[in-house]
Amino acid sequence: MxxxxxxxxxxxxxxxxxxxxxxxxxxxxxxxxxxxxxxxxxxxxxxxxxxxxxxxxxxxxxxxxxxxxxxxxxxxxxxxxxxxxxxxxxxxxxxxxxxxxxxxxxxxxxAQPDRRHPRPAAPAAPRKRSRTTARLRPTGADPARSRREAATRAKGARRQARRDAR
Known part of the structure; x- marks a missing residue:
């Protein structure tokens, strides 16, 4: 070099x-x-x-x-x-x-106006998630788990597609 x-x-x-x-x-x-x-x-x-x-x-x-x-x-x-x-x-x-x-x-x-006495923010209402949405989203930051869950979902989708094709 x-x-x-x-x-x-x-x-x-x-x-x-x-x-x-x-x-x-x-x-x-x-x-x-x-x-x-x-x-x-x-x-x-x-x-x-x-x-x-x-x-x-x-x-x-x-x-x-x-x-x-x-x-x-x-x-x-x-x-x-x-x-x-x-x-x-x-x-x-x-x-x-x-x-x-x-x-x-x-x-x-x-963009924010100059407020001397800001109003307290209202507490946000907890969002409701359906059971399927909660189940499909990975809970942690584990990439191996995310891949495994994605593979499981894809396998189920392929099975369903085969059944629908019959």
Whole structure:
């Protein structure tokens, strides 16, 4: 990996250096979007170069996989930029969630009137659920139980469909 990073030109090295955690933590959402776009373009460039070069060698080598050793540098560069893109995407998603929650809080605050003495909320009446609804919904957060119950319901539905078809 280090040898490949040393084979990048200065612009590409600078672009990869911008994806360090210290640099990404300082950027705001707009800066992250810009960096994300630049890295995605670099990744796409080398991925296209790899595919195009490999496809021209298919006739000579008999397949793109067999032609890969001759085209390894483009594939590795695409992977370097793919890793950098993943890091930037993670930070961008985090910044987007943060700004979305701040915007939501602003909207909620703007929508609520300024009340000095809020009225006490009326207690909500308990909702009645039918026995079948209560039975069909999983009670816990156990994914295995949810799958098992779903399989049981599906099996019953298949049996009923077979009976109806007769």
């Amino acid at each position: 280090k040898a490949l990073l040393n084979s990048l030109n200065e612009d590409e090295k600078a672009l990869v250096r911008e994806t360090g955690s210290g640099e990404l933590a300082d950027l705001e959402e707009d800066g992250l979007v810009d960096l994300h776009t630049r890295i995605r373009r670099a990744r796409d460039k080398y991925a296209k170069l790899y595919r195009r070069t490999a496809s021209t060698r298919v006739a000579e080598h008999g397949g793109r996989g067999k032609a890969r050793p001759k085209n390894l540098r483009n594939a590795q560069k695409a992977e370097v930029f793919e890793d950098a893109l993943a890091r930037v995407s993670w930070y961008l998603a985090r910044a987007a969630r943060r700004s979305a929650s701040a915007l939501k809080a602003e909207r909620v605050a703007a």
